[in-house]
């Protein structure tokens with residue numbers, strides 16, 4: 265069952281890259297406005313029984329944002345400000361003990377989901393992320409060490425499919441997917457050779473048995489028109505109730521996420 269959590273007003277704007285003709289760039293959105301948007305999403309998720317409460321630690325989010333802004337090396341990112349806050353809030357509410365991020369560049373895509381665990385809001389078991397590009401993975405590990413403390417988050421400079429093989433059944437509480445790469449599940453030759461977001465469908469299929477029955481999967485970019493076209497298999501999979509009890513396409517910015525509950 266799919267829910268769409270968005271707002272026609274939000275669709276009129278973009279933060280990083282225009283997706284729809286006529287969208288205007290958001291400049292200097294106030295913190296108040298950003299908090300309001302995220303709260304609207306959380307309230308809706310609570311109402312739809314994805315999450316049990318809609319409260320998160322605003323002061324600690326601010327602290328994490330300051331640290332990331334000061335200490336992280338980031339080439340570029342389309343993880344926009346309200347998305348940073350939303351990802352953080354979801355982890356603060358769900359408290360996933362075992363988090364795995366795949367396709368995380370130099371770390372900015374996944375740091376928000378790791379934040380509450382790093383800040384010791386709860387006791388975690390395993391915080392891991394994977395980036396296939398060795399140079400980016402190295403920078404990511406350095407970034408994580410600065411913000412989380414030495415060695416608390418393990419970054420693998422490997423292929424996400426390889427790392428998944430080392431996970432046991434039902435081990436992962438939160439899987440964060442943001443890969444853009446070669447998709448081994450693709451039927452068409454060109455899809456197996458080019459980097460596409462469809463790889464996340466293949467990653468999710470491979471990860472499925474490793475997800476806790478109360479676990480969640482998040483995939484970045486799911487609200488982008490190109491994702492809906494190229495990676496529509498991802499959205500069909502998460503919409504299949506044999507696998508996920510519910511799934512929400514959240515268009516808080518032009519990129520959005522798919523937030524799926526087993």
Ligand SMILES: C[S@@+](CC[C@H](N)C(=O)[O-])C[C@H]1O[C@@H](n2cnc3c(N)ncnc32)[C@H](O)[C@@H]1O
Pocket residue numbers: 340341342343366367368369372373394395396397400422423424425442443444445446463484
């Ligand atoms: C460009 S990043 C995503 C950026 C993110 N959406 C943002 O806005 O900051 C996608 C990453 O997926 C990585 N990737 C591609 N295939 C992968 C795989 N099989 N395993 C792990 N990482 C992979 C790429 O190297 C790339 O750094």
